[in-house]
Structures are given as structure tokens and as C-alpha cells.
Amino acid sequence: MDTLTSISPIEAIEPVNTPVNQQAQQSGKEKWLGGRPLGAVWQHFSRKSKVSPGKFEAECKYCSKTWKRGEVPILEEHLASHCSNVPRLVLREYIQKVGARENISNKKRKLDKSTTGQTTITAFHDSSDLPEARTNRINRALVKFFVCCGISYKIVEHLLFLDLLKELNAGYDPPTREYLSGCLLETELCVINDKIEEDIMNQQNLTLALDGWTSGRHQSIWNFVILTPSRKEYLYQLLDLLSNLHTAEFLAVKIEDVIEKIGPNRISAIVSDNAANVKKARAIISEKYPRIENVRCISHCINLIACDIVCHTFADRLLRKNRYR
Ligand SMILES: [Zn+2]
Secondary structure (H helix, E strand, C coil), X not given: CCCHHHCCCHHHCCCCCCHHHHHHHHCCCCCCCCCCCCCHHHHHEEEXXXXXXXXXXXXXXXXXXXXXXXXXXXXXXXXXXXXXXXXXXXXXXXXXXXXCCCHHHCCCCHHHHCCCCCCCHHHHXXXXXXXXXXHHHHHHHHHHHHHHCCCCXXXXXXXXXXHHHHXXXXXXXXXXXXXXXXXXXXXXXXXXXXXXXXXXXXXXXXXXXXXXXXXXXXXXXXXXXXXXXXXXXXXXXXXXXXXXXXXXXXXXXXXXXXXXXXXXXXXXXXXXXXXXXXXXXXXXXXXXXXXXXXXXXHHHHHHHHHHHHHHCHHHHHHXXXXXXX
């Protein structure tokens, strides 16, 4: 945590003197050769080769992720929701920044902009402009519905879905598929993450639960879930650790990373199944943080007991007998 405090506020950081700028100063020109100045977000990214005027390849200074063309909104979203190593102060700043975005760049769908004389879907409905705040509320509800119900983003452009929206409120102009799955999703992600963070940071006696499994795409997924005393469960972190050896020491480092981000004083217990590496990792954590209880998952125990019971010939016979009743 103390490494985080070394990060200066955005305003305090001087603009980076790029070769492009140096060239401009040497030639007596004060103007930025690339056109508009690059955004403040660039202080967290290394500027690589220039790809077009004012546009550069980018590399995150914290996690080394690279982009062929660094666009400010994408870089901001990376810091807010996707960077694995971003300092806490920077994370907070960009969660709030992205979460507070307004839908000012909401692109109107081509359908509505048609000037070719063809009949548009809106021609069948009355239309009146909605206040921006109302549109934002509908957009948020829309993105939550698509994500939580597992609906394909392309449905937002389906004519029947558009017809339904227009019947419900003719003044609402739905987002494009790209805008829904990009900007709106990222903005909502930040709003939700901000709320989760606030809730976690206002609680004590939290439990950290973790488990790992192999996905259908052969990724080694590890989850870190925070349980609150009021029985809320928050998926705090999801990592693909395929390229790492899952030794107890390695897992302990990952667990410790989560504990330090949340604050060791807020966590009272760590729970997992009893695989040898995880069990040892729990022990390492418990030794380093004596107030964190080392707990074996009771659900996992019951699962193992149930598996042993159904393997018994008596239980097997009983189950087969009852299957056909
Ligand atoms: Zn990063």
C-alpha cells in the first residue's frame, strides 16, 4: 500500500518531453506537432512509435500491456477496470472518471439517420426528444440487462428489438452494438466496481475465499471472492494463471496481493478447498497474518463426503433403484 502513495496526483505531473515535442521546441514552434495535446492518461503509458499524427503505440507502465494505437478512452478504461498492477490512487481516479462519463458521444444509429427516402423504423412511431439524464438511465438499464441475462449484443440492433423499444418509448434512441458493448459496458463496470469497493472498504470481518479450475478453453482460472458479514459475495479478482506454476509460494503471493489491496485488518478468514498447494498457501498466509483464520471449506468437505457415500455399493444400489420410481 505504501508504494501507492508515491504516485503524484495527475495535475502535479509535467508533460512528457517526447522526441516530437523536443523537435517542435528546437524548431522554435511551441505548438504540439501532433495537433491536440495528448491526454493526462498518457503519464501512465509509455509512448512508442507514432502511428499517425498525434497517435502513438502505447504500453502500460504497470502491467506492460500494449496497444497498436493508444486511444484515450481505451487507456482510461484499462486503468479503471483491467490493469492487474495499477496503483490504488490511479485506480480510484480512473474508476471515478470512467464511471462519471456521460453519453455525449452516443452515436445515433444509421437507421435513424437515413436520408435516402427509405422508410425508417421510427417513421411508424411518434418521437420526441428525451432528456439526457433519462436516456442515460435507460442506457444503464439496457447494458445491465444484456450482461446479466447473457443476451448477445447484436440483439440491440435487431429490428424487432428496436420496434419493442420504440413502442415503449419512441423518444429513446438505442445505442449501437459497438457503443453498448464498449463505452456503455465499461462505464457501468466502473460504477459497479466503485460501489463494491466502497462497500468492502466500509466493512470489517471479511472472508477471502478462493478456488481454481480449468476452463473449457484450457485457461487456468483462479477466483478471489470477498464475503461480507451481511452475506454479500463479491468476485474481487479473476486471474488466468495458466503460464504460472501453481506452487504454494506463488499462490500465497497472489493471495497476499488481494489482502494488501483490501487491507489485512479488514480480513478475518481465508477459505479454500484442501488441495495440497492451496492448503500450504493458506498456512503461509496465516503465519504472516496471525489474525486471519485458516479455514477449510465445509462445502468442499461435504462434497467429498457425498462423493464417497455414493461410491459405496449400498448407496449406488439405492440410487439406481430410486431412479426409476
Ligand atoms: Zn496496465
